[in-house]
Amino acid sequence: MKRNIVFLLAVALLCCYTSTAQRKKQSKNTAVFSNVIYNGDDQIYKNNPLKPDEFYTPILQGCYPDPAITKKGDDYYMVCSSFAMFPGVPIFHSKDLVNWTDLGGVLNNVSEFNPHDTGISAGVYAPGITYNPHNDTFYMIVTAFSGGLGNIIVKTKDPMKGWGSPIKLDFGGIDPSIFFDENGKGYIIHNDAPDKGKELYEGHRVIKIWEYDLSTDKVIPGTDKIIVDGGVDLSKKPIWIEAPHLYKKNGKYYLMCAEGGTGGNHSEVIFSSDNPKGPFKPSSNNPILTQRYFPKDRANKVDWAGHADLIQGPDNKYYGVFLGIRPNEKDRVNIGRETFILPVDWSGEFPVFENGLVPMQPKLKMPAGVTNKTGKDGFFPNGNFTFSENFTSKKLDYRWIGLRGPRENFSTLSKKGLEITPFEVNIKEVKPTSTLFYRQQHNTFSFTATVDFKPQSEKDLAGIVCLQNERFNYVFGITKKGNDTFIVLERTEKGQSKIIASSNIKITNSLRLQVKAAGDNYEFNYAANGVDFQTLGETVSGDILSTNAAGGFTGALVGLYATAANDAHP
Template sequence: MKKILSAILFSFVFAMTNAQTFNNPILAGFYPDPSICRVGNDYYVTTSTFAYFPGLPIFHSTDLVNWKQIGNAMDREEQLDQTNAGVSRGLFAPTIRYHKGTFYILCTLIDKKGNFIITAKDPKGPWSNPIWLPQVRGIDPSIDFVDDKAYVVYNNDAPDNKPLYNGHRTIRMYEFDINAMKVVGEEILLVNGGTDLSKKPIWIEAPHLFKKDDWYYLICAEGGTGYNHTEVVFRSKSVKGPYVPYQNNPILTQKHLDKKRANPITTTGHADFVETPDGKWYAVFLACRPYDDDFYTTGRETFLLPVEWRDGWPHILEGDATVPYTLPVPLPAITKKVNNPFGGNVTFKDDFKSDKFDFRYLFLRNPETAAYSLTTKKGFLQLALRPQTATERKSPSFLGYRQNNLKGYAATSINFSPASEKEKAGMLIFQSENFYYFLCKSVENGIPVVQLFKSPARGKTEPELLASQKLNSTKELFLKIEARANTYAFFFAEKKNDWKLLKDGVDGSFLTTKVAGGFVGSLFALYGTSNGAPTSTVALYDWFEYKGNDDAFKK
């Protein structure tokens, strides 16, 4: 029956051929662990950023499909210490909420001080410095307002720190005093293990608490944040429990479907719900778009689906229903046109004429701000070469942009005169410290060259040279990295648009979570280094552009 109902629902949806539609994901590329809140007719989303800076992007929409980034919640060094953080550490799983004139974000800074809360009157910022919550241990904290009280729910260890099996976790709760900005009372155990402890469920996490029709609901992720990821739901007549799991859990998963289906969307979970002013419900959640057998370089992305309520329980996807790439817009009376710069085949161009960096850019850990300038030479990004490299857990000269699509390209032009073979500048496609490719300009025996390197293998310090070619000129050089799902191709040009292939068929799986591990997606980055040598050399970038070309979005 579930399969029939789900098939009828989506057949009806897609039969509405005259309806205006939007594309999933709504935030393409590395935008994991989404959280959403509504204030009147406005919607706000934030996502994880791990070891990148600034942290916690803030997105705004009035219709749930057209999104604009309006800032970053942690954009000051005093707020966020990423010193020595591994790329997949740092900021985990924020929750954003609004209550009586104040915005709240609760988040985890892993390996540092743990869980914290920040606040703002305006979601654009400025956001406050963190207030640390030492009693709230574990990860994935959520602040939720129910019955005019605030509660913090979160993932924590097994009872008494004695797990019955690997992945045995719990969901806990404290009441929270928003005036004193601290937890009060005793910690309450809400869920032990997951939906059915006897079946040894793993990694119950990402909890959110809300009330509807005299029931208290607790939605959580279960199964780990990989291919077996799911979203499950519990409910209770009391905010403190006991919470009973829905007998037809999970309410969202794709783990049982054929991996060989066309344009699969997988790894669904870590959801958050929002209700529209007219009583419709929607879920944002993370998912991945892999190629072949669960390989993806774009990381975990943010998707949107409707939530239907039946028999007192929320329903998202059931049976063999797949996450659709295209759906009718949620609020057709409001959406005049779908033009979401963060979804579909993304395009982005920056000519560096602004004196401020676009919100989409990311630095690797806390930036050395003196290494970057948009004003020294107007219309150019000046990037100072420094001894730090992308392989170290430091702050290299690195300005990153997320790979938004499985297929597409990033390109730039660079003016740079290396003083030695150690000096190199160009563009990375970067997953983590030990998993990246570097397309760059340098010199060999005093002659200018374009080079392609593979990051050093673990335990090594020297990168592997994959290709090198002499250049005819010391002037402007154009660089392009093309993503082709399972491979990358690297190009250069000494005259605009006169592209020459440096190397094709370079292994893309090297940059996937399945090979490299971690929780992040790949970034294209403007990057330069002197590889440990002191230098005063700078590289000038004239422009940067990105263009996606995924098959799923082609008309």
Template sequence: MKKYFLLLFLTFCVYNAQEKYSNPILMGFYPDPSICKVEDNYYLVNSSFAYFPGIPVFQSKDLVNWKLIGHVLDRKEQMNTNGLGVSRGVFAPSIRYHNGLFYVTCTLVDAGGNFIVTAKDPAGPWSNPVWIPEINGIDPSPFFDDDGKAYIVYNSVAPDNKPLYDGHRTIRIYELDLDSLKVRGDEHILVNGGTDLSKRPIWIEGPHIFKKDGYYFLIAAEGGTGDNHSEVVFRSKNLLGPYEPYAKNPILTQRHLDPNRKNPITSTGHADFVVTDGGDWWAVFLGCRPYDNGYYNTGRETFLAPVKWIDGWPVINPDYEEVQYFYPYPAKPAKEFAERKYSGNFIIVDEFDEDELSGDWIYLRTPEEKWHSLKEKEGFLRINLRPETCSGNGNPSFIGHRQQHIKCSAETKLNFSPESEFEKAGLVIFQNEKHFYYLCKSKNKLNDRVQLFKSTSGNELELIEEAIVPAELRSEDIRLKIVSEGKEYSFHYAWNEGEWNTFLNKLDASFLSTKVAGGFVGAVFGLYATSSGKISSNKAFYDYFIYRGNDDIFNKNE
């Protein structure tokens, strides 16, 4: 009997030792991760650009299973991105903890510059931003030294603002007064250009400083955020330098690998480090998952990989050339901690039966007014039709959910009666103001229509396909579904619980890819209602939203 129990115990230990997590740990556009550890909790933040609320805050017990606990910028007096392109706004936040306070530093591009906010609880509330006009650059990150002094390190312009080449940048530092949250003293350049100025390195950015074994280590991204992205490291005995680059830089990149390899992960970089209670080092960083020839619609996502110290230097993912989709858990899995999955394959259902919308929903820019409700009709999300459109730079009646898989679908059920051809309500797959597809119910002359539009380079929409709604079905609910198969989107509709009609199949998905559309975000499924520039009192009622993600590679580990 003792041998039997011993065998069960050993089997249990081996199983847990071999259990693996899947990358990305945060799927969909959750780029530029920064992380810190406080007691037995890990906290992580990401860029959110012009979407509201800004800077999601995640909490985890094991670095793998994450729970969204709030947002840093969730009040309009903190953040106003109206008038900005969708890829402007919130760039590269950094989170740190010191003496009972959480600090987040960030850049609000084209809308205020660099700032710092604080909170006693990472779930919020966070303070209003304290602006730091002295910083001429982006990607600020705080560092708290052993002597009690604080600093802020950031990306900035070339020396004397005279670049030797396109992409010539510097890493600089100021001392930070923790009472006023203002910088003081002189600005110092820590890194000029990158690892080797003679090789004209570009876009040194996303810096973080930490201390180990008597050295100050400075990690930063280099090479731009596309296919040539990488992470590099420097060290110095003195905080203000001089900093020597690691001879075997970069410590992370995928740019040298065959772009035609199976299930590629590309564009890796912009990393941050964290140490477990067991003394193991791990890195979070951004990466991309193209479906074909460098095209990806899911944006830049958050990955996790181990760090090893080799000859006094940290190296990310040293045991593999390729970043892996599956690694052994860094700690005992805490799956029960997470309320929903952000990694692997999953289904998300929102029946709009709560008092407030889930924090995973996002808005295009900062809402100036309340234009939706969960209380007007029980079990429905009401959205007012308003003049604002997705083609503009305002805050349209749009509530979005990130596309988190290459293969996925989004479905909703809609109750809506258009009163004019300008009124539309439905489901959009949106990349930016000039790159989206819109499946909706609308009107054309005397008939209600199901219509599919494609955005144009202007503010007009191109009608791709339409179908007349039979008179006897005008008042019936309509179901709408968009399916992603990597290179293609397909669009479907049905009446009530009836069978699906394929409206249009195999529409080019690369139109919504970062490679074509540009920018720094990923595609977003949106519940979207508009009166196309006209004043309207009409409303659309959404019964539910279902997201299904099913990428082939994750089935191997489930």
């Protein structure tokens, strides 16, 4: 007990020291942002207006990949990957699978989950969430690629009230999920490498199962077993069997997994068994969801569909949530992997995603008796929408996120707006940045912000950043050179930066900054008088904001950025 107290005191002192050290590295030259407007304007939604009994898919636009879902009564909870964004593992609540409320992030204590030195595509990803009726407890399980955590589980009786501390689990691999049988027994399934010396080809993976001790929250040593080797048909060398979920229906066990890798060959496949530890037999009609068979140049393309989870809806019909992408006209993936939903036909032995094996459409029929309230009454919006933010609320909207650390470490709400006290860190460093981020949610959008900032030196900059990762981004802001104030646009590709355009400006009042995108074409505009916008430089390509160019797993982020370590010099 004494050792625990000493350890906790040491952790508290370390956190206090870290927080104090970070504050010392912050500039006192605060940037104030106000009147921020994000406007999404994709043509697909104009061409496909909703009827009263319809809703749009994706249900979560922007970088919300790897969805997992559970329910208690008529309350549905869904989690997604967040990588190095903070807080970790965004969570949403719904009563009907159509209208969702953003509850923030599950991992919101930086002393327990701290991705401060993590590349943007690491952090945490591929969560699972399961409600256990036997002990009235929710379990969220995920792989954490930071702080030496590995696979962890957190628990709560009520996701509305927060979660417990992470519990480390003693196994390797990724993409864990947890299953509770009707007899109360617990199991964990996950993706792993084949046994040593048995890897047959690159991308060869296996699905493992462990028995799980609910009383100790540990896997039971020696109970692990490989239940799928390679995928549906090992002779065809399938790659990346992953994201497993286990279900039970009519006395049989069903194991659903992604196969083919997160990309153009992505799919969802399913197996059945009479025992949770197998042997598992693949369905004869696999895959049960994919978009890989269709022309690459098809209109309104949805692609990369897979990494799914199943749930019974309010009409007792099954639904599946999964990730997919909507590339722009140059087939570039700037928005990232989003959360889609489709009804599932499980009238036969195996489930099949309805219209999941034909080119996907943007609209669905709502479950019986549901009213579409997306974008109203606090529900998360989808389709085309405008998000306006004056930072006048007492609480910051959960759509605003930090990178590698809490947003509260650098931002405060005041009567003036959002005040960002800059870190001595710029956007290209793998450290927490003083940037408040918003996910890009449309291929055609504008993001406009008012900023009040007087740079004192060339080290000071405040403005907007469009970020795919630390090595691929645009910085657009105001800085100092000599006695003059400049507005600059910098492009960073593969870690190499160059100034695209700059202009000497006189700022007598608030400055309006805007990024405007139409597919692959991005413009950076400013209005020194707050009204009349002019473009800095010319239209530029959004190529570096795509995963095609930058790699990784995230979508583009747009951020309110301030730094005391600026290196974008006009």
